[in-house]
Amino acid sequence: MEKGKELKRNILLIGFMGAGKTTVGRKLSWKLRVPVEDTDKLIEQKAGKSISEIFRTEGEEAFRRMETLELQEICQRTYHRILSVGGGTPVRKENQALLKKCGTVIYLRVQPETVWKRLKGDTSRPLLACEDPLGKIRELMEARREAYEKCADVILDVDDLDSEECASRLARWLEDNA
Numbered sequence: 001m002e003k004g005k006e007l008k009r010n011i012l013l014i015g016f017m018g019a020g021k022t023t024v025g026r027k028l029s030w031k032l033r034v035p036v037e038d039t040d041k042l043i044e045q046k047a048g049k050s051i052s053e054i055f056r057t058e059g060e061e062a063f064r065r066m067e068t069l070e071l072q073e074i075c076q077r078t079y080h081r082i083l084s085v086g087g088g089t090p091v092r093k094e095n096q097a098l099l100k101k102c103g104t105v106i107y108l109r110v111q112p113e114t115v116w117k118r119l120k121g122d123t124s125r126p127l128l129a130c131e132d133p134l135g136k137i138r139e140l141m142e143a144r145r146e147a148y149e150k151c152a153d154v155i156l157d158v159d160d161l162d163s164e165e166c167a168s169r170l171a172r173w174l175e176d177n178a
């Protein structure tokens with residue numbers, strides 16, 4: 001893939017909360033000289049409130065509908081970007097099809113213990129605002145494993161890699177495959 005060129009397809013980063021989608025997306029954007037967006041941020045801008053507020057005032061189902069709408073819009077765009085996608089987006093069957101249709105899907109796979117290490121003390125993830133966050137991480141990850149794998153064109157195990165190394169490996173993979 002030639003750096004700084006128009007992308008032929010979107011590059012979508014999926015994976016559990018704390019996998020590093022946003023940070024890796026930014027670094028990849030810099031390496032490939034292609035703009036990056038974050039679907040959570042797009043949703044927040046449209047709703048005029050944070051994800052936590054959306055969960056609190058409208059509920060998770062409403063948020064999930066917003067995720068689907070966002071993907072539908074992205075699929076219809078005439079330009080392409082790197083997109084980091086919320087951790088729960090690939091769960092809905094409808095979204096799995098949309099993700100595949102939108103572009104090349106990269107799954108940043110992470111172990112529950114790594115997520116816990118990275119997100120301990122973080123208050124921006126409403127799903128982890130519970131008594132046993134590590135238990136919740138394990139449970140959600142197990143429930144989502146298949147959905148993530150089904151969507152992925154490529155899987156990168158990120159536990160032992162920093163974000164710079166993740167982005168370098170992905171840039172190399174994309175040069176050969178996209």
Ligand code: S3P
Pocket residue numbers: 015016017018021040051085086087088089124125126127
């Ligand atoms: C969620 C992940 C979050 C955000 C929301 C729900 C999930 O995004 O979309 O809190 O269901 O896993 P990140 O994966 O960017 O943290």
